[in-house]
Amino acid sequence: MSLCIVANWKLNGSREFNYQWLLDFSKSFNGEDFSSVGIAPAYLYIDHLKSIIADRDIKIGAQNIDLEETGARTGEISASMIKDLGCEFSIIGHSERRILFHETNQIISQKLIQANNNSVIPILCIGESAEENQSNNTFNVLEQQIIEAFENANELSSLIIAYEPVWAIGSGKTPNPEEINSVHEMIKDVVQSRFPKIGLESVLYGGSVNFKNASSLFEQKNVDGALIGGASLDGREFALIANVFNELRV
Numbered sequence: 697m698s699l700c701i702v703a704n705w706k707l708n709g710s711r712e713f714n715y716q717w718l719l720d721f722s723k724s725f726n727g728e729d730f731s732s733v734g735i736a737p738a739y740l741y742i743d744h745l746k747s748i749i750a751d752r753d754i755k756i757g758a759q760n761i762d763l764e765e766t767g768a769r770t771g772e773i774s775a776s777m778i779k780d781l782g783c784e785f786s787i788i789g790h791s792e793r794r795i796l797f798h799e800t801n802q803i804i805s806q807k808l809i810q811a812n813n814n815s816v817i818p819i820l821c822i823g824e825s826a827e828e829n830q831s832n833n834t835f836n837v838l839e840q841q842i843i844e845a846f847e848n849a850n851e852l853s854s855l856i857i858a859y860e861p862v863w864a865i866g867s868g869k870t871p872n873p874e875e876i877n878s879v880h881e882m883i884k885d886v887v888q889s890r891f892p893k894i895g896l897e898s899v900l901y902g903g904s905v906n907f908k909n910a911s912s913l914f915e916q917k918n919v920d921g922a923l924i925g926g927a928s929l930d931g932r933e934f935a936l937i938a939n940v941f942n943e944l945r946v
């Protein structure tokens with residue numbers, strides 16, 4: 697099964713955290729198939745986490761990759777390096793990277809190519825700001841992000857998009873589920889009609905997803921899963937969200 701419930705741990709974690717999280721997750725997850733579950737820890741903990749998830753088929757990924765394969769780029773990590781550690785996916789273009797690290801759609805486009813070249817599934821994040829949302833510009837902004845990101849990366853064998861309104865991340869606020877559904881539908885239409893050589897697998901929603909709002913989101917036809925930040929740091933709550941998804945969608 698493809699990735700549906702993905703944890704973005706951001707700048708959090710330790711080896712101790714990995715052990716405790718896995719214990720909490722395993723006690724509460726009631727599915728047998730782990731293959732729809734993914735975790736993006738900090739790079740440093742990828743190897744450790746992989747070693748302790750043992751035979752559970754949880755997918756491990758990165759939160760970012762560099763736009764180059766090798767070179768004089770101190771501090772960077774390439775798609776081939778995360779692949780070497782067994783990562784199956786990478787988040788690309790998260791709004792925190794766009795805002796804090798000045799990532800443009802052009803940079804993101806190059807990262808998508810790197811991921812694709814190394815058989816790493818990109819989870820491309822797109823989303824509008826609060827002002828753009830309030831001025832009813834959500835569709836235009838997303839369309840622009842999509843078009844620019846795929847301008848040079850218009851042949852990708854596999855892609856996941858995460859719709860993450862910037863104002864919903866870590867704020868406890870979300871658009872209403874019907875709005876999210878129609879945005880996801882529009883994203884699928886734009887990608888499929890304009891970029892027929894992109895293998896869009898699914899569109900996840902991200903931004904203040906938690907156990908309480910999970911079912912209202914997963915009931916929406918075009919919501920294929922979730923990218924979860926804050927609530928994913930608690931192994932128990934993350935497992936409960938995955939259980940809700942399994943009950944409604946699998």
Ligand code: PGA
Pocket residue numbers: 704860864865866867902903904905923924925926927
């Ligand atoms: P949040 O973060 O769930 O804490 O809102 C989501 C994300 O940034 O991917």
